[in-house]
Every structure is written in C-alpha cells, then in structure tokens.
Amino acid sequence: MNLGPVVRAESLSKRVIAQLRQQITSGAWPVGSRIPTEPELVARLGVARNTVREAVRALAHNGLLDIRQGSGTYVVATSELAGVMQRRFADADPGQVRELRGTLEAAAAGYAARRRTGEDLHRLDTLYAQREQAWSTGRRDAFVDADAAFHRAVVAASHNEVLTELYADLGEVIRESLSGHIGASLRPEEHMDHGRLLAAIRAGDPVAATAEASSYTSGR
Numbered sequence: 776m777n778l779g780p781v782v783r784a785e786s787l788s789k790r791v792i793a794q795l796r797q798q799i800t801s802g803a804w805p806v807g808s809r810i811p812t813e814p815e816l817v818a819r820l821g822v823a824r825n826t827v828r829e830a831v832r833a834l835a836h837n838g839l840l841d842i843r844q845g846s847g848t849y850v851v852a853t854s855e856l857a858g859v860m861q862r863r864f865a866d867a868d869p870g871q872v873r874e875l876r877g878t879l880e881a882a883a884a885g886y887a888a889r890r891r892t893g894e895d896l897h898r899l900d901t902l903y904a905q906r907e908q909a910w911s912t913g914r915r916d917a918f919v920d921a922d923a924a925f926h927r928a929v930v931a932a933s934h935n936e937v938l939t940e941l942y943a944d945l946g947e948v949i950r951e952s953l954s955g956h957i958g959a960s961l962r963p964e965e966h967m968d969h970g971r972l973l974a975a976i977r978a979g980d981p982v983a984a985t986a987e988a989s990s991y992t993s994g995r
Contacts, residue, residue: 791822791830799839799850800943801931802924803898806950809847810840853927853946861947872952877992879942880926884972884988885981886933895932896977902928903973915961923950925969929988932976967991 795816798804811819816827831848834840837855842848852858864872887895902925909918926949930942942949957965969991975983 787822788826788829788833791820791826792833794820795830795834796839797931799834799853800927800939801898802902802927804850805920805924806850806853806946807920809849812847854940854943856944857946860944861951864945864948867948869952869955872948873956873992875945876949876952877989879938879945880929880991881985881989883930883933883935883938883942884976885985886935886938887929888976888979888981888984890934891932891976891979895928898928899925899932899973899976903969906969910961910966913961915957915959918961919950919954919957922953926953929972929976 795810798810804810810816810831813824813827813831816831817824820827831840831842835842835848838858839850839852839855840848841851891899902921906918906921906925909921923946927942927946931939933939972984972987975987
C-alpha cells in the first residue's frame with residue numbers, strides 16, 4: 776500500500792497547525808480575539824479548506840480555540856498547558872512570578888534584538904500602539920491585554936521555540952501578574968514606557984534590550 780500521499784497530507788496538516796499556533800503564542804491573535812475566517816485562512820496559507828478546518832479543530836480540541844457556531848472561532852488559551860499552569864501556580868508568591876517573568880523576558884529581549892525580522896517589528900509596532908492607545912484612554916483591562924500581547928511578541932521575536940512555548944504555557948500566570956501589579960485602575964505615575972525596549976530591538980542592540988526588559992520587573 777502506498778502511504779506517500781497520506782504522509783504528505785499529515786505533514787501539511789501539522790505545518791498549518793504550527794502556523795496557527797504561532798499566531799497565538801506570538802500575541803498576533805490575543806486571548807479573546809476572533810481568528811480570521813476559514814476562507815481568509817485558506818487564502819493566507821495557500822492550502823485547501825479541509826486542511827484549515829482540520830487544523831482549527833485540532834487546536835480547539837487541545838483547548839487553544841473555541842469554535843462558536845454563528846459567531847466565529849476565538850482564542851481561549853495561549854497554549855495547551857496554559858490552564859494547567861494557571862492552576863498550578865495560582866497560589867505562587869507574586870514576587871517570585873515577577874522574578875521568573877523578568878528572567879524570561881530579559882533573555883528573550885536580547886535574542887529578539889539579534890534575530891528579529893521585519894514581520895516581527897511590524898507586529899511589535901502594532902501591539903505597542905495598541906498598548907499606548909489603551910493606556911491613553913484609561914481602559915484598564917484592554918491595557919493589560921495589550922501589554923501581555925506586546926511581551927509575548929517580544930518573546931516570539933527571539934525565535935527560540937522552546938522559550939516561546941514555555942512563555943505561552945505561563946501566559947495566564949504572567950497576565951495575572953501584570954494585572955495584579957497595575958491594580959484596579961491606571962495611574963499615570965505607574966506607566967512604564969516600552970518604547971526604549973522596542974527601539975533597542977529595532978536597533979539590534981541586545982545589551983540595551985536585555986537591560987530595558989530587566990528594568991520592568993526589578994524592584995517591583
């Protein structure tokens with residue numbers, strides 16, 4: 776029996792699943808957002824409708840997506856382990872969570888400065904603008920979402936798949952850490968400008984990028 780076409784089909788499906796997962800872990804599709812429609816994904820990825828449908832269903836089965844009839848498909852988790860990690864560290868010391876976040880983000884920022892692509896910079900520019908816009912309009916929850924998405928995009932720009940996946944696994948733990956630090960409302964004195972981090976990554980300066988990312992959690 777010739778299994779060649781079956782193997783190729785399975786390989787294509789895995790590639791599409793990986794591409795969709797990357798959009799989630801990078802922050803391009805934040806938790807709560809609706810992903811592009813099936814026809815849009817077919818056009819973007821250049822694959823058959825059945826392949827897209829299979830990939831979406833696989834990610835829904837794994838808990839990353841929620842298919843809502845008549846409404847669309849939404850991102851509900853940053854990784855398959857996000858819910859497990861959230862429960863595991865629900866009672867963790869907030870200071871230790873900040874230390875871990877700082878360690879991961881500092882390392883990722885340095886790698887991102889060395890490896891970022893034009894696409895990475897475009898995504899970071901977009902998410903940075905969303906973050907600042909949410910702050911300027913005083914939308915606290917929207918700011919937390921935008922801030923978390925920006926940090927995920929920095930980690931994704933490191934192009935270290937293991938680091939990116941680990942950070943995605945901790946997605947909700949990290950978001951709650953950010954949310955807890957901000958408090959119930961946005962206060963001008965607590966605004967942290969991430970423009971310098973973005974500039975360092977754009978300039979390809981890993982030392983400056985690492986130092987800037989480290990400053991966000993040190994002493995906090």
